[in-house]
Amino acid sequence: MTATLIDGKAFAAGIRARVADHVTRIREEAGVTPGLAVVLVGEDPASQVYVRSKGKQTVEVGMASFEHKLDAETDEATLLDLIARLNADPAVHGILVQLPLPPHLDSDLVINSIDPAKDVDGFHISNVGLLGTGQKAMVPCTPLGSLMMLRDHHGSLSGMNAVVIGRSNIVGKPMAMLLLGDSCTVTVAHSRTKDLPAVVRRADIVVAAVGRPEMVQGDWIKPGATVIDVGINRIPAEGGKTRLVGDVHFDSAVQVAGAITPVPGGVGPMTIACLLANTLTACCRAHG
Numbered sequence: 001m002t003a004t005l006i007d008g009k010a011f012a013a014g015i016r017a018r019v020a021d022h023v024t025r026i027r028e029e030a031g032v033t034p035g036l037a038v039v040l041v042g043e044d045p046a047s048q049v050y051v052r053s054k055g056k057q058t059v060e061v062g063m064a065s066f067e068h069k070l071d072a073e074t075d076e077a078t079l080l081d082l083i084a085r086l087n088a089d090p091a092v093h094g095i096l097v098q099l100p101l102p103p104h105l106d107s108d109l110v111i112n113s114i115d116p117a118k119d120v121d122g123f124h125i126s127n128v129g130l131l132g133t134g135q136k137a138m139v140p141c142t143p144l145g146s147l148m149m150l151r152d153h154h155g156s157l158s159g160m161n162a163v164v165i166g167r168s169n170i171v172g173k174p175m176a177m178l179l180l181g182d183s184c185t186v187t188v189a190h191s192r193t194k195d196l197p198a199v200v201r202r203a204d205i206v207v208a209a210v211g212r213p214e215m216v217q218g219d220w221i222k223p224g225a226t227v228i229d230v231g232i233n234r235i236p237a238e239g240g241k242t243r244l245v246g247d248v249h250f251d252s253a254v255q256v257a258g259a260i261t262p263v264p265g266g267v268g269p270m271t272i273a274c275l276l277a278n279t280l281t282a283c284c285r286a287h288g
């Protein structure tokens, strides 16, 4: 038996279509165009690809896209001044500062300078606190997209054993909070976890977010479990080329799991779709 493939690409296209419809209505009825500002500091090639993709999809759903590219030596005061201007700009409903920032910049300080109502990444300390206490928050996009796919596949997640591998602020920790909010029994595993394969084998839901190519093996997976692979890793392939793989060894896991997200075409497209949905939410809240 092989696992059902969870098609994140198609799911994300559906979300974008619904967002686009809603954007059309807000523009016609309230004369407001939702706007997303993306700030990129430096020339990290992967970040440049993501930012370009975000800008393109923002425009495709009818929103306004504001891109601010700053050079790698930008000082903190200049960046904070830009964020203050974006916070005050009524045409900007969402602000995203692409991470990682160059090491001379204090990421926590920068993120916490964003107006929490415009924090479409859900990284501001007040949104983290709201999520952690089960209140209405801006929810980080990758975990939100992962949760949407899990809910769509299972209906209720109540009582399921979930293992999140990875404890990052961007994915692992908010993912754990969301699964807890849906009444899963949640284990957060990380690099110091003892006997990780045994921990993963207990899980009905596995969310892999460690950034280690193909680390999770098929024989770690409980038969029939649902596997959400958040990893996007580029590894060398034949003929001097490269290929994208997740944190899960797909070919072995697909033989055991009940359902699995592919890489590419799983979680990846959901992240930007959820960013657009969060921007729409921020706009709707701003305009009552």
Ligand code: GUN
Residues within 6 Å of the ligand: 096, 097, 098, 099, 100, 121, 141, 142, 170
């Ligand atoms: N870098 C990698 N993922 C993300 C994300 O979801 N948001 C931001 N701002 N930066 C990232």
